[in-house]
Amino acid sequence: MLGEGIVKGMLETAKNFAGSYVSKERLTTVEYPEERIAPIEAARVFPFLVYDGTDWESGLRCVACQICEKECPPKCIYIDKSKDKKPDALGKAQFYPSRFDIDISVCMSCQICVEVCPFEAIKMDNEFELATDDRFGGLLLDRKDLAKSNQYYHSIHPTEAAEVDARLAAEKAKADAKAKAAASAAAAKADPAAKAEGATKAKPESPMAGGD
Amino acid sequence: MATTLDQIFILLRDWITGFLPQAWRPAAGIVLGAATIVCLFPALFALAVWMERKGLGRMQNRLGPNRVGPFGLLQPIADGIKSLTKEDIVPLNADAAVHLLAPVVLVVTVFMGFAVLPMGRNMVLVDMDAGLLFFFAMGASTEVAVFMAGWSSRNKYSLLGAMRAVAQMISYEVVLLLSGVSVVMISGSLSLVKIASAQNHYTGWLPNWYIFTPWGLAGFIMFAIAATAETNRSPFDLPEGESELVAGYHTEYSGFKFALFFLGEYLAMFSISGLGTTLFLGGWSAPLSILTWVPSWIWFFAKVMVSIFVFIWMRGTLPRLRQDQLMNFAWKFVLPFTLINLMVTALWRFMGEGWERWAVCSLILAAVFVLMGKVGMRREHLGPRSYRYAE
Numbered sequence: 001m002l003g004e005g006i007v008k009g010m011l012e013t014a015k016n017f018a019g020s021y022v023s024k025e026r027l028t029t030v031e032y033p034e035e036r037i038a039p040i041e042a043a044r045v046f047p048f049l050v051y052d053g054t055d056w057e058s059g060l061r062c063v064a065c066q067i068c069e070k071e072c073p074p075k076c077i078y079i080d081k082s083k084d085k086k087p088d089a090l091g092k093a094q095f096y097p098s099r100f101d102i103d104i105s106v107c108m109s110c111q112i113c114v115e116v117c118p119f120e121a122i123k124m125d126n127e128f129e130l131a132t133d134d135r136f137g138g139l140l141l142d143r144k145d146l147a148k149s150n151q152y153y154h155s156i157h158p159t160e161a162a163e164v165d166a167r168l169a170a171e172k173a174k175a176d177a178k179a180k181a182a183a184s185a186a187a188a189k190a191d192p193a194a195k196a197e198g199a200t201k202a203k204p205e206s207p208m209a210g211g212d
Numbered sequence: 213m214a215t216t217l218d219q220i221f222i223l224l225r226d227w228i229t230g231f232l233p234q235a236w237r238p239a240a241g242i243v244l245g246a247a248t249i250v251c252l253f254p255a256l257f258a259l260a261v262w263m264e265r266k267g268l269g270r271m272q273n274r275l276g277p278n279r280v281g282p283f284g285l286l287q288p289i290a291d292g293i294k295s296l297t298k299e300d301i302v303p304l305n306a307d308a309a310v311h312l313l314a315p316v317v318l319v320v321t322v323f324m325g326f327a328v329l330p331m332g333r334n335m336v337l338v339d340m341d342a343g344l345l346f347f348f349a350m351g352a353s354t355e356v357a358v359f360m361a362g363w364s365s366r367n368k369y370s371l372l373g374a375m376r377a378v379a380q381m382i383s384y385e386v387v388l389l390l391s392g393v394s395v396v397m398i399s400g401s402l403s404l405v406k407i408a409s410a411q412n413h414y415t416g417w418l419p420n421w422y423i424f425t426p427w428g429l430a431g432f433i434m435f436a437i438a439a440t441a442e443t444n445r446s447p448f449d450l451p452e453g454e455s456e457l458v459a460g461y462h463t464e465y466s467g468f469k470f471a472l473f474f475l476g477e478y479l480a481m482f483s484i485s486g487l488g489t490t491l492f493l494g495g496w497s498a499p500l501s502i503l504t505w506v507p508s509w510i511w512f513f514a515k516v517m518v519s520i521f522v523f524i525w526m527r528g529t530l531p532r533l534r535q536d537q538l539m540n541f542a543w544k545f546v547l548p549f550t551l552i553n554l555m556v557t558a559l560w561r562f563m564g565e566g567w568e569r570w571a572v573c574s575l576i577l578a579a580v581f582v583l584m585g586k587v588g589m590r591r592e593h594l595g596p597r598s599y600r601y602a603e
Contacts (some may be wrong), residue, residue: 002545002585006530013271013529029275186554 041157044124046104046111049146056147058086061121064097068122069111076106077113100143104130120164126156221248222334224520245337250327257478258288260517264524271528295474298467303366306464315465315472318357322476324350324485329404330350332496332509343404347487348389351442354480355381358451358461361473365464373460376535377444377451383542384441384448384506390550391435394427394557404487408495413418417501421494426573427557430581434494434550436522439484441542443477445523447530450538485519486512543586552580 020090030037051059064081077151080099087093113122125148132138216223225244229237252574262277262285267275277284301307328343330336340346355378362374396402399410411421422428441448452460462473489495496508533541556573563569 001582009529010525013525015526016273017267017270017525020273026273027275029272031275031278 002082039126039156041159042050043126044111045109045128046107046125046130046141047102047109047111047122047146048125048148049100049143050121050123050150051147054149056149057142060096060143060147062097062100063094063117063119064100065095065118067116068117071112071116073110073112074106076103077101078103097143100146101140101174102146105135106140114167120168123157123160123164125152137207151172213597214505214507218333218509220507221332221509231513237404242337246327249337249464250323253323253326253479253482254475256482256513256517257475258292260478260481260520261288261291263517263521263525267440267521267524268528271525272532284349295471300467300469301464303464305366307364307366311464312361313470314357314361314364315469315476316587317360318354318476319479320470321350321353322479322483326479327484328404329483329486329490330408330504331486332507333510335496336405338584340403342402344392344402344407344491347483348385348392349403351388351480351484352381352385355385357476361465362461365461367464369458370461370463373451373453373457373463376457377461378452380441380444380448380538380542382432383539384438384546386544386552387434387438387542388442390554391431391438391490391548392487394554395433396556397557398422398427398561404490404495408490408497409495412497414501419494419497419499421497423492423494425560426570426577427553427560428492430549430553430577432488432555432558435492437546438468439488440523440526441538442486443484445479445481446527447533448538449532450535453532467587480522481523482516485516488519489515545584548588549580549584553577 016026050061051057052061053059058144064079066079066081069075069077069079078099078101079097082096082098085093086096109124111124114124150161150165153164225241228244229240232240241254265287277287280286280290302311325347327337328340328346330339358377358381359374360466362370362372362377365371379444382420397406399407401407402411411419412419418424423432439447444451451457452462457463462470465473489512496512498506498511558575559576560569560573563572
């Protein structure tokens with residue numbers, strides 16, 4: 001009969017209207033600024049720079065290799081390589097970024113910088129409340145804004161951070177072993193002083209450059 | 213005490229006009245009444261907007277506005293301030309005078325309709341003998357305002373929206389009038405005050421509203437359909453179909469002029485609900501004889517607000533019709549059914565008291581409804597669309 005469908009529809013909306021007052025399942029709204037749901041582990045927004053230890057400036061893993069700057073599709077990363085070298089967290093002399101800016105008004109959170117970084121130095125954050133009333137300066141994050149500790153990384157992406165730590169530890173162990181072997185070889189060959197040339201050749205390049 | 217409360221507004225008016233000389237009193241009373249209507253209905257409009265946004269939200273399992281004031285009650289005020297402070301844009305090629313006049317004409321004509329609505333016992337601004345006629349005349353003039361808006365904007369969407377609105381309003385105006393005619397046939401008066409008081413008596417506990425008769429129920433349903441179309445409410449909101457016409461006839465309006473259109477739309481809803489209440493739902497009379505001690509104006513406004521809620525409910529439920537469906541529905545179903553209802557009303561009038569007229573009238577109307585629904589509204593099974601291209 002004509003009008004049956006309308007009655008059925010009206011009953012459906014009435015059910016929803018009344019149901020939203022009694023059933024929490026129907027009314028799924030989370031009133032955001034006051035209430036919030038914890039972000040899922042895989043959530044990612046803009047990248048940040050990881051540092052080891054407690055001092056952000058000396059602990060930065062970044063060695064200013066500028067791969068991310070070159071790979072960045074929207075070109076929102078600006079890096080200036082330092083002139084001098086500074087010891088990194090492991091005590092090895094490295095270049096460091098004297099400037100590392102990310103323009104988050106341009107960044108599209110594609111995570112390509114993270115994927116290309118050979119040093120596990122740049123990772124994705126889940127901090128999304130970055131609104132600012134300063135349109136230009138406020139959205140250009142410098143290295144101080146970007147530097148966040150490894151502990152923070154563990155707190156937002158625990159699984160991923162643990163994997164990264166394991167990988168770094170393995171690499172370090174490998175490098176240490178290599179260095180030790182090289183050192184002992186050098187020591188063995190040190191007696192015949194004539195073969196000093198070979199020792200310099202066997203020197204390890206960089207503890208992390210060979211990361212695969 | 214009950215009568216004092218019932219007549220409180222009348223007494224208040226008399227008290228205030230009592231300070232004036234005798235000759236000025238009638239005019240002052242009218243001005244006072246008009247001022248009350250002009251203040252009261254925009255306030256109700258704010259409430260209705262809040263109700264609509266909250267209600268629609270709940271129907272869609274959302275919360276609706278809840279930031280401004282407790283339960284978002286101050287949201288309409290915030291919206292009002294926003295639209296008042298917005299820039300008033302008039303398109304370069306628009307007919308500026310008509311563009312300015314259109315919202316004003318709309319609101320004025322809609323307000324005029326309230327003059328003849330009895331909002332309580334003795335509470336009517338002008339007790340006109342042909343009140344119903346006056347109301348319909350004012351309701352029809354809103355179409356002029358709508359077309360003025362669409363034409364003067366010089367925008368294809370505005371014009372298309374206005375043309376749709378006028379076509380729709382004229383089609384449904386006929387039904388609106390004819391369903392009102394059946395009430396006039398029974399009550400024998402065009403005065404809305406007389407129509408309301410004709411329904412204000414009880415059989416036992418139950419009221420003798422016209423909706424509780426077969427012809428009244430049928431007439432009310434047709435009236436409700438036509439009223440929804442008249443006020444451009446969903447599912448008949450084609451004139452402002454966002455998906456195809458931006459916003460219809462008020463596309464080029466911004467700021468306060470747009471607010472006036474918005475106000476006019478809701479005022480039209482109130483006035484048409486008030487008319488439906490007066491014609492079919494007993495006007496200001498109480499739904500049960502034991503509830504007659506409640507002031508009559510409370511009943512009137514309660515009935516209007518319930519009608520508004522039904523409007524909102526329908527908006528939350530039904531999708532928008534297509535233009536051809538709208539016209540087919542008006543001319544092939546609603547209008548013939550209303551005409552048959554007129555004859556059934558005549559039958560009811562002359563069959564005399566007794567159960568026979570109940571049985572005969574109900575049977576005729578039910579049979580016609582089912583039959584016309586089956587035949588008139590039969591869905592045409594169209595094959596797959598084929599195209600012929602020019603060689």
